[in-house]
Amino acid sequence: MSGMRSLNRASHSQLQFSRKRSRSSVLEIDFWMPSEVRAISPLVDRLMRLIGRSQCVPGEEFEIELALREALDNAVVHGNRENPETKVHIRCRCHPGNEISIVVTDQGKGFDFEKFAGKGSTSNPASEHGRGIQLMKAYMDDVHFERSGSEVHMRKRSRTASRA
Numbered sequence: 001m002s003g004m005r006s007l008n009r010a011s012h013s014q015l016q017f018s019r020k021r022s023r024s025s026v027l028e029i030d031f032w033m034p035s036e037v038r039a040i041s042p043l044v045d046r047l048m049r050l051i052g053r054s055q056c057v058p059g060e061e062f063e064i065e066l067a068l069r070e071a072l073d074n075a076v077v078h079g080n081r082e083n084p085e086t087k088v089h090i091r092c093r094c095h096p097g098n099e100i101s102i103v104v105t106d107q108g109k110g111f112d113f114e115k116f117a118g119k120g121s122t123s124n125p126a127s128e129h130g131r132g133i134q135l136m137k138a139y140m141d142d143v144h145f146e147r148s149g150s151e152v153h154m155r156k157r158s159r160t161a162s163r164a
Contacts, residue, residue, distance in 0.1 A: 027054040027094040032087045033072075035080035035106075040072045047092065056094030057158040063139035064100060064156055070132035071104040071152050079106030079150055098158035103151060110148030 027050060033039045048065050051057070057064065072088060080086040086107040093101050115130075137143045142155040 026056055027051075027092075029090070029092040031090040031092075033090065035076045035082055035084065035086045035088060037073070037076055037082065040069060040076065043090070044069055044072065047090070051092070051094065051100065054094040057098055057100050057156055058160065060100075060156055060158060064102075067136045067139045067143075067154055067156075068102060068104075070135050071102070071154065074132045074152070075104050075106035075108075078111065079108035081108065098160065099155065101153070101155045103153050105147065105151040108150050110150040113145040113149040 029047065029050060031043065031047070033043050044065060047068065048061060051064060052061055072090070075088040076082060080088065088107075089103075089105040091103040091105075095101070113133075133143070136152070136154060140154040140156050142153070144153050145151065146153060
């Protein structure tokens with residue numbers, strides 16, 4: 001948590017980024033962004049370039065990008081309520097077995113994810129709330145929430161790896 005406090009003192013427009021390779025993953029990304037909607041697209045564009053180059057899930061980039069955009073939008077708008085004093089933390093691991101895992105954590109109080117956890121649908125299909133969760137679940141192989149709903153874990157396996 002102390003790392004989070006020190007990053008909060010950074011300029012709101014400053015994106016904190018680190019990339020490293022480890023023995024257990026092809027590419028590992030740890031990124032902090034301000035709780036600003038305008039920061040989402042530049043971050044996703046940069047992250048998707050790295051994911052595309054890593055070839056951890058070839059052909060699955062579109063699905064990953066949509067799910068990532070939804071997760072970040074939910075974190076900024078619903079989780080942190082666009083509070084400029086808060087950040088969103090993104091961790092991404094591209095694994096050698098043609099799989100990617102992404103964790104997006106906001107500094108909000110969370111939400112009742114059980115309300116949306118059932119079959120991925122809300123009681124009112126026209127409702128704005130829950131649509132992002134439905135999209136994440138539709139495009140990723142595994143989506144679950146932790147930390148009272150303030151952290152979403154998503155995983156996608158390559159279709160070519162699952163056929164092998």
